[in-house]
Amino acid sequence: MSQTDTTEVDVQALEQEGEIAADYIEGLLDIGDYDGDIDMDVEGERAMVAVVGASLDELVGKRGEVLEALQELTRLAVHRQTGNRTRLMLDIGGYRERRRAELTKLGTDVADEVKQGGESKPLAPMTPFERKIVHDAVAAAGLRSESEGEEPDRYVVVYPA
Numbered sequence: 001m002s003q004t005d006t007t008e009v010d011v012q013a014l015e016q017e018g019e020i021a022a023d024y025i026e027g028l029l030d031i032g033d034y035d036g037d038i039d040m041d042v043e044g045e046r047a048m049v050a051v052v053g054a055s056l057d058e059l060v061g062k063r064g065e066v067l068e069a070l071q072e073l074t075r076l077a078v079h080r081q082t083g084n085r086t087r088l089m090l091d092i093g094g095y096r097e098r099r100r101a102e103l104t105k106l107g108t109d110v111a112d113e114v115k116q117g118g119e120s121k122p123l124a125p126m127t128p129f130e131r132k133i134v135h136d137a138v139a140a141a142g143l144r145s146e147s148e149g150e151e152p153d154r155y156v157v158v159y160p161a
Contacts, residue, residue, distance in 0.1 A: 010045070013082075013084070014042045014045075014047040015029075015040075015047070015092075016082065016108065016157065017047040017078050017082065017086050017088055018040040018041070018047035018048070018107045019040065020077065020078045020082065020139060021040075021047065021075075021077065021086075021088050021090070022040050022049055022076040022077050022083050023090065024073075024074050024078070025038060025049060025051060025070075025090070026038060028070070028155075029051070032059075034056065035053050035055075035090045036051040036052060036053035036092075037051070037053055038051055039051075039052060042087050042090060046086075046087040046088060046089055047048045047087075047088045048088075048091070049074070049088050049089070049090050049091070049094065050091040050092070050094075051091070052093065052094070053093070055092040056092050057093065057146070059093070060092050060093060060095045062075070063067055064095055064096075064099065064127070067090065067091075067092050067095055067101045068095075070090060070092070070099040071088070075088055089129075096129070097145065098111045098131050099130065099133075103130055103133040103134050104133055104136075104137045104156075105137075105139070106123070106134060106136075106137070107133065107134040107135070107136070107137025107138045107145075107158075108137050108141055110123065110134075110138070110158050111137065111138045111141035111142070111143045111158060112141065113116070114143060114160050115137055115141075115143065115160065116154070118160050119160065120156065120157055120158060120160065121158050122148070122153045122155055122156070122157045123152055123155050123156045123157070124155060124156070125149065125152065125155045126154070126155060126156065128154075131147050131154065131155075134156045135147075135156065138156075138158050142161065143158060143159065143160065143161055144158075145159065146159070
């Protein structure tokens with residue numbers, strides 16, 4: 001099997017994960033009587049499923065807590081059908097997209113602050129998804145960061161160069 005064959009199989013598997021997830025989410029939307037359209041995509045090495053539409057805020061919840069829970073349930077539904085763990089990402093109402101932009105700015109701003117002041121700076125607790133975005137932004141700014149603490153209170157600390 002050549003390298004391209006492996007990639008094609010992965011994309012097909014990810015597309016299948018996306019379809020299973022979309023069906024599952026569609027069922028939940030129907031049960032809750034929510035309106036929403038479902039978009040599926042494959043980004044990098046994960047399936048992406050997004051629910052777009054009006055008044056989906058309660059499916060996101062405070063600080064994305066409901067969204068995180070729905071993502072875990074969706075991952076379980078996919079795992080149950082495929083037998084494989086999935087890294088599927090669920091977004092509702094563009095929340096993750098907006099959050100990614102906010103956290104990238106936060107990471108960049110804190111990195112600038114640490115460069116100026118020369119002292120490490122701890123941030124508020126975040127989900128793994130959020131910490132990854134901050135780590136990436138800090139690295140892009142040329143500094144080092146680490147996650148510390150225990151879930152659910154794990155947080156990022158940004159260190160001077």
